Amino acid sequence: METHPSYPQLSLLVSKYPSTAGSLFQTYNDLLLGKFYNAVKSQQWRDLQIVDLGEPCNRASLQGRRPAHIAVEDVDALLHVVPCFMSETISLSWISDVFKALSNPESIYLAIATEDSSIVYYKLSSGIVKPVV
């Protein structure tokens, strides 16, 4: 990991939270570089930053804006992406701690990293939110 070009941005929080470093590293690079091997600048997440969630979450989170070319409602919204591993166990109090640490956004994206390097993203919203038709 240390030799990877993205390491400088991650080094601080990787060393602070070593047990979750792997998922942070995977997710950061996935969002930054996307699935596009051409790595065209416009197809990456914008304004990507790493956030320290502090106690009791003890992990880092990512925030940024979606690639501009994808047509979604409110494409410039600041989204929170919280990485974790498929092999971890979480709980509802874990989820509400994360929401609290991020000052209660409407929703967060849970990035679940797996051993074969695939990542799946699921949107967790606080409360009962109707599905988008």
Added chain:
Amino acid sequence: MTQTRIPIHIANKRAFVWDVEDLVKLRSQHHICGILVGTLPHLSQQNVFLGVPLVLMPEEAVLLVEKEIAVLVDDPNAYPEPTPTQLEKWMSEQEYIVQRHQALFEGNLKGNKETKASERAMSEEAVRKRKERELRRQQKALERQNSPLDLNSDERPSSTTVSASAAPAGAVASLPVSAENEENNSSFNVIVPAISSSMEWYSPKGRTFTSIESAKEAGVWDYPSDLHDRARCGVFRDLWEQGYFMGGGIRFGSDYLIYPGDPLRYHSHFAATVIDSPISEIRPMEIVAHGRLGTATKKTHLLCGWDDEKKQVSYFSIEWAGFG
């Protein structure tokens, strides 16, 4: 004071509703749907059209009792032995029904105008003749077989003036009876009433429970029994108080399906899973499974967390992110 609460009949710790009027009230006034499980005795595999009884989820029964909308009735113990008078009255009512059916059947067979034939068949003369025929037939059968005492051959003061309550609304079981004598081969229906109140000796009053605790103490009911049950009750109640209709969620991999209105009119928007406590372990794979299934079926999956100390429910909605 007469009981205005809906009776929920408990048999073997399951909650049943038998009265169609109560069913309607539960659905339209209290947005509790339940599941109809009654089918036909001779075609029990038929499940396209199901009738009474309605089975309630244990959470639904608990909620209805706690909200004082219903009471629990220990049904198996609500039938004391009928008095001889009550039994006689019941038997003559049954006879009247049988005769009426046979009269209508005969009327139809002969192709006459139904009303005239049945009127004729029901005249005093016809009834008396039929009774004599019946008695004769049974005596012949007795002599032939020397069989044990047949209830029907008892001599009784015949009375054709019976109360109108002789034909209660209820399920009809069709039993083709082959008479021992070829003279009278008409079949008749044995009516099994769905509502026990048509039987004079039915006494639910002594076996009615107005609270879950009292029913538990009497050994009639035992839900909720642990944290998981309490969590389900708590979540169900919270969702009910918000006005939703709830149905079973097994078809969508959840505990409940949540409808914004009557399930006959709406598709459900949510599939809900009950989480027993804030610290219950959840694996990320579950988030994947719930999220994917929900999104594929145009629903949001809800994680409903029960806090047993604060007695509160917290909700999180899961959706596939749409990227990644």
